Amino acid sequence: MTVEIEYFGHSTFELRTGEHRILIDPFLGDNPLTEMTADELNPTAIVLTHGHFDHVADAVSLAKRTGALVIANFEIVTWLGKQGVKNVHGQHQGGGFQHPFGHLKLTVAHHGSMLPDGSNGGNPCGLLFTFPEATIYIAGDTALFSDMQLIGEAGIDLAILPIGDNFTMGPEDALRAVKFLKPKRVIPCHFNTWPPIAQDADAWVKRVEAETDAKGTVMQSGDIFKL
Ligand code: NI
Ligand code: MN
Numbered sequence: 001m002t003v004e005i006e007y008f009g010h011s012t013f014e015l016r017t018g019e020h021r022i023l024i025d026p027f028l029g030d031n032p033l034t035e036m037t038a039d040e041l042n043p044t045a046i047v048l049t050h051g052h053f054d055h056v057a058d059a060v061s062l063a064k065r066t067g068a069l070v071i072a073n074f075e076i077v078t079w080l081g082k083q084g085v086k087n088v089h090g091q092h093q094g095g096g097f098q099h100p101f102g103h104l105k106l107t108v109a110h111h112g113s114m115l116p117d118g119s120n121g122g123n124p125c126g127l128l129f130t131f132p133e134a135t136i137y138i139a140g141d142t143a144l145f146s147d148m149q150l151i152g153e154a155g156i157d158l159a160i161l162p163i164g165d166n167f168t169m170g171p172e173d174a175l176r177a178v179k180f181l182k183p184k185r186v187i188p189c190h191f192n193t194w195p196p197i198a199q200d201a202d203a204w205v206k207r208v209e210a211e212t213d214a215k216g217t218v219m220q221s222g223d224i225f226k227l
Pocket of ligand 2 (some may be wrong): 055141
């Protein structure tokens with residue numbers, strides 16, 4: 001079996017494996033990089049890295065319509081409960097759990113996590129998925145940190161890393177992250193959504209391939225990547 005990954009721009013991805021459709025950080029209606037709306041997606045699970053608007057914007061409406069299981073840190077799932085979302089699973093940094101779709105561990109991320117209404121969204125997280133077919137690390141919004149070396153010890157088939165700069169790692173630090181993580185493949189995200197995070201992702205992938213053993217792929221919104 002393969003893991004199929006569709007990109008909707010910014011940090012919104014859907015991972016598909018078997019009958020599972022795992023939507024990461026749904027930001028659709030207000031996302032300038034996609035025409036897709038939340039009404040067109042039918043995830044079986046929704047996973048949120050942190051509370052910022054550009055990661056949770058469509059989570060409540062999607063969760064209510066589809067009944068998908070929403071996984072996030074404890075503070076965010078508590079907030080979702082107050083919005084009327086019933087099917088939630090709280091985890092936190094360092095904690096892993098075997099879900100029906102595979103194992104998911106929340107990892108450290110260095111960033112903020114305030115929810116759209118100003119509520120406390122706890123600490124931001126990265127996501128380490130272990131599927132039978134592949135191990136996928138989604139860094140979330142984060143600065144570079146040297147413990148990425150420890151995360152890399154899992155043996156990462158694919159790392160999805162922010163390169164936009166301004167709010168997260170920029171190209172230089174994301175390249176250092178690849179050197180720490182040693183993934184087989186890497187996909188950049190969180191760039192070109194707005195002017196402050198405009199980046200040349202093709203140039204970044206060329207540097208990754210010149211300076212590391214990882215192979216890089218620049219996904220455009222609507223692209224599907226098979227692992
Ligand atoms: Ni953020
Ligand atoms: Mn963000």
